[in-house]
Amino acid sequence: MIRYILLGILFIIGMYALIFHRSVIKKVIALGIVNTSVVLLFIISGSSIGDAPAFTGEQGARMVDPMVQALMLTAIVIGVCITSFSLALIVHLWGRFETFDIDTIEKRGDDES
Amino acid sequence: MTEMLLVLIIVLAVFSLISRDLIHSVIALSAISLLSALIFTLHWAFDVAITEAAVGAGVTTIIFVWALKHTSRKDI
Amino acid sequence: MKMKTAAVHVIVIFALVLLAGCLFIPDDTPWPTDVRTRLVSDGEKDTGAKNLVSAIYLAYRAFDTLGETIVLIVAIIGTMSVVESVKKISDDPTTAVTYDFSLVKEKRSSHKLRTHLLEVVTGKIGPVVLLFGFYVMGQGHISPGGGFQGGTIIASGIMLFILGNPYSKVTEMRQNKILSTIEASAFVLFILVSLLSILTSGIFFSNPLEAAGVKYEYYIIALNALIGLKVGSGISLMCIAMMSRRRT
Numbered sequence: 296m297i298r299y300i301l302l303g304i305l306f307i308i309g310m311y312a313l314i315f316h317r318s319v320i321k322k323v324i325a326l327g328i329v330n331t332s333v334v335l336l337f338i339i340s341g342s343s344i345g346d347a348p349a350f351t352g353e354q355g356a357r358m359v360d361p362m363v364q365a366l367m368l369t370a371i372v373i374g375v376c377i378t379s380f381s382l383a384l385i386v387h388l389w390g391r392f393e394t395f396d397i398d399t400i401e402k403r404g405d406d407e408s
Numbered sequence: 409m410t411e412m413l414l415v416l417i418i419v420l421a422v423f424s425l426i427s428r429d430l431i432h433s434v435i436a437l438s439a440i441s442l443l444s445a446l447i448f449t450l451h452w453a454f455d456v457a458i459t460e461a462a463v464g465a466g467v468t469t470i471i472f473v474w475a476l477k478h479t480s481r482k483d484i
Numbered sequence: 485m486k487m488k489t490a491a492v493h494v495i496v497i498f499a500l501v502l503l504a505g506c507l508f509i510p511d512d513t514p515w516p517t518d519v520r521t522r523l524v525s526d527g528e529k530d531t532g533a534k535n536l537v538s539a540i541y542l543a544y545r546a547f548d549t550l551g552e553t554i555v556l557i558v559a560i561i562g563t564m565s566v567v568e569s570v571k572k573i574s575d576d577p578t579t580a581v582t583y584d585f586s587l588v589k590e591k592r593s594s595h596k597l598r599t600h601l602l603e604v605v606t607g608k609i610g611p612v613v614l615l616f617g618f619y620v621m622g623q624g625h626i627s628p629g630g631g632f633q634g635g636t637i638i639a640s641g642i643m644l645f646i647l648g649n650p651y652s653k654v655t656e657m658r659q660n661k662i663l664s665t666i667e668a669s670a671f672v673l674f675i676l677v678s679l680l681s682i683l684t685s686g687i688f689f690s691n692p693l694e695a696a697g698v699k700y701e702y703y704i705i706a707l708n709a710l711i712g713l714k715v716g717s718g719i720s721l722m723c724i725a726m727m728s729r730r731r732t
Contacts, residue, residue, distance in 0.1 A: 320430060338453045341515065344514070346452070352534070375471075376563075383562075394484065
């Protein structure tokens, strides 16, 4: 039970920084933390029904759920895609505004348009 | 064991979000990835652990360091 | 104004606590075991894969995998186009094009030593990591591993190779071309293999050569190899495009 509460705390920290942190690069880091917390939640929940790896064999009746593992595998690869694309956009923004501050970027973008 | 590693992950997450030096944040993020790969191994999810270790410690760190090299190491 | 901001913070934290409480704290419902029961009895018979995770993402839910490879290729295309425009902004196009892979930029006295250490160590580790990646990719049906896992390890190995010899402009150009060719052909082959089974058996993503006596196991090995090559070449292509820069 206590592990689910800790995972919830990790999720809250990530989402809070994603909403309120002013630096865009910290927002990307927060996105990675939220991704990690969700993947951890699925793997830990899926392992609650067994204590053996997901292979066929004599331990088959008490293995963990292989379904969540297959889903989380794709989630991790998509996560690195999101990180790389947003970092490329951040470097693009830096080339124009020379700052990480989201408020400054917004204000100067409004002024220029 | 899992709870201990989770507490460590939370501490590293807070550190990576409040650190002023962004390189330290990136290293903490890759440490989070490695610790979660350890948790996956403890929960018999070996496929996910391999992917998380390769992605978190290798690819993500390289991309972040590239971005910091082209921008700035100091946070706002 | 300050009072208002603090109120917003408190409200958002409260909402997040409620959300995390709903999402993360499990109720008394036990985790469903139907999928496991079905897979334990039928999984190896249906797909020939001992690793049931591979059996799921290559046989039962292969359509998911196709969608994910499309997402991956779109993300790589987007990232590389943005990176190219970054290069155009920050660099003068009239200067000669050279590529620099070293990660350290500052001029300190230990720079040279550190770079040599980096080059020697990564140059030795790179081939081993690459070999391990191919092993993980090829053995995905009987041991932990598979296309995505092996692909990311291969990408890490190629990164180590590149960090090992940082000054080779020619290698970079050639690698770029080879990697993009591998990625495109692996993607096309993946789609062709999935479409071929419509012609032979009428079902999307099933073994196309089942009538010829080829076991489903070999089909899974082929799909693993295609996905691994595609993921590995795609991610390393993206990293190479990011790490190479025009030196002014």
